[in-house]
Each structure stands twice: as structure tokens, then as C-alpha cells.
């Protein structure tokens with residue numbers, strides 16, 4: 001997607017750097033929307049910090065970053081031990097998003113059979129492929145999701161916008177490009193379908209207010225920022241035609257783990273007959289898990305994310321302020337699980353399917369007998 005007229009991905013390899021060990025660059029998302037900072041990741045520790053401390057975030061981008069982390073480490077030490085250690089260290093950074101494990105397993109499977117001398121180049125090539133695959137998956141998700149938006153638009157008076165609610169940031173910043181939940185939105189914009197996006201602020205880290213809203217501004221998508229608690233009210237009053245969210249891990253039976261608060265939106269959507277879709281590339285499916293409620297580890301993050309908020313002062317300085325009394329502790333589960341029964345459909349790169357073992361099994365038949 002474009003930033004000030006220049007095309008960016010959320011992660012890339014800088015071929016011009018002249019670095020032997022590779023020069024991966026990312027957008028440091030902690031400073032958006034107020035500052036656009038690009039940083040270099042040049043060793044394994046930098047990749048660990050970037051994922052753990054959410055310089056990059058969003059399930060597909062976490063996976064892509066880990067793949068490049070393995071590649072950079074292979075240039076420094078391509079031994080078997082190094083592959084295993086890097087897999088373990090990077091895997092421990094964030095527990096919920098399954099794309100992290102998927103990408104690391106994929107890299108290990110590619111690298112382990114190779115002679116040590118070939119691993120560095122092969123790792124870099126495979127990490128780049130993983131990024132390209134993510135971009136193409138998300139483009140396809142957008143084309144499939146566009147059909148849903150078209151159908152809703154066709155049932156409305158001409159010129160009336162399709163109103164889409166989204167939670168967290170499942171935009172291009174959460175992936176390598178396009179985004180998952182936002183890809184249908186960008187495709188609908190290109191098809192000149194009138195749209196209005198309700199952007200949930202998404203406390204505690206405000207990925208909606210800070211990242212999704214920034215993406216919408218950059219792409220001229222009509223949108224309004226709403227507090228997390230407004231979605232139910234808007235649905236009750238017929239102000240939401242469709243909900244599209246992303247996911248950090250979807251089980252083989254269609255339970256959807258996503259940013260905390262997604263479940264409440266799904267309940268409100270169900271109660272009000274609003275279609276609730278989840279957009280996901282196939283590496284976000286955890287075929288080894290059937291019960292999302294009991295079997296997905298939910299990341300518990302630092303309470304400071306709840307007791308403090310980050311924003312920009314009048315003089316332009318970006319700072320954090322405390323919003324709760326001294327001495328108040330905080331609980332901070334970062335994700336929740338929406339049971340499959342509340343999900344209207346899953347928008348994948350292969351098409352739209354029911355959120356069920358049967359739906360996913362028919363769409364990905366090679367995985368059906370796991």
C-alpha cells in the first residue's frame with residue numbers, strides 16, 4: 001500500500017545495503033500514526049525484540065518477520081543447532097498467533113535437509129517467498145470478500161454506502177501487504193462501491209485508532225473511529241451491514257481467536273442478524289486444534305497497556321500517560337475466542353467457506369484427514 005505516494009510493504013529486504021548478513025527493514029508500528037519510522041533488523045536479538053515488543057504485529061506479519069529472522073541468523077550461523085535454537089527463541093516471543101509457528105516450521109523444513117553452505121541463501125529466498133505468498137493470499141481474500149460487499153451494495157438504494165465494522169488492525173500493516181479484513185475494502189474502493197468503515201479503537205493498544213484509521217486515511221477510505229463499546233449500539237440501529245475481522249489462529253472446526261473484544265462484536269452481530277465474516281490466509285489455520293476455547297494459549301500482556309495510553313501532545317511529542325489511579329492493577333488478556341457458531345463465514349484465499357470442520361475440510365481437502 002502507498003504511504004505519501006510511495007509503495008511500501010510492512011517488511012522488506014534491502015538489496016542495496018551491501019550488508020553480507022542481510023538487511024531487513026520494517027515499519028516500526030509503535031510510533032504510528034504520528035511518526036513513520038523505518039528500522040533495520042540485523043541480528044536475531046533485534047527480531048526477537050521487534051516481535052515481542054510489537055514493533056511489528058498482526059499474525060501474518062509476525063510469521064513473515066520470524067522467517068526473515070531465521071534467514072538473517074542463517075547468514076551468521078547456518079548450523080543445525082542454530083536452526084533449532086532460532087526456532088525456539090523466535091517461537092517464544094508471542095504465543096497466540098499461529099503464523100509464527102507455521103513460518104518457523106516451514107523455514108526449518110526447507111533448511112534442515114540442505115548442506116550447511118547453502119542454507120543462508122536458501123533461507124533468504126524462502127523468507128522472500130513467504131512474504132510474496134502472503135501478499136497473494138491477501139489479494140485473493142480481497143477478491144472473494146468483494147463479492148460479499150457487492151451483494152450487500154446491490155440490495156441498497158444506489159449511492160448508499162455499505163457500512164463495514166472492523167476490529168483491531170487486520171490491515172496491510174498486520175500482513176505483508178493488502179491486509180486480510182481490509183483487502184475486500186480496498187477492492188471495493190477500486191470497484192467504486194460506496195463504503196463507510198466503522199473502526200473500533202481496540203483498547204488497550206488502540207490498533208484500530210492508531211493503525212487501521214491511519215491506513216484508511218492514507219487510502220482515502222471513508223471511515224469513523226468508534227469506541228469499542230459502540231458497535232452493539234450501531235448494530236441495533238441498523239448502522240452496520242457487515243463485520244469483517246482478522247484472526248490470529250482459527251481452529252480446524254472454525255473457532256476464531258482474535259484480538260480481545262472480537263467475541264463481543266460477534267455476539268452483538270448474531271443478536272442483530274449482521275453478517276460476521278473472518279478473513280484469513282490458510283497459514284492462520286491451526287489444523288491440530290479443534291476446540292479454540294480450551295486449546296489456544298491466550299497471551300497475557302503487561303498491565304501498563306491498560307493503565308496507560310499513548311498519544312500526541314499539542315507540541316507534537318508522542319508520549320504515554322497514566323489513566324488509572326496509582327495502585328490499580330490490570331488484567332490484560334490480549335485475545336479471545338469466538339465460537340464457530342457465531343461466524344457467518346471464513347474468507348480464505350481459496351474462497352468463502354463455513355466456519356466448521358466440514359467447511360474448512362472441503363476448502364482445504366489436502367488437510368481434511370489430519
Ligand code: MRU
Pocket residue numbers: 057058059060097167168169170171174175179180181207245246247248258259334
Ligand atoms: O496483538 P496484535 O496487534 O498482534 O493482534 C493482531 C490481531 O488481533 C489481528 O486482528 C490479527 O492478527 C489478524 S491480522 C491480519
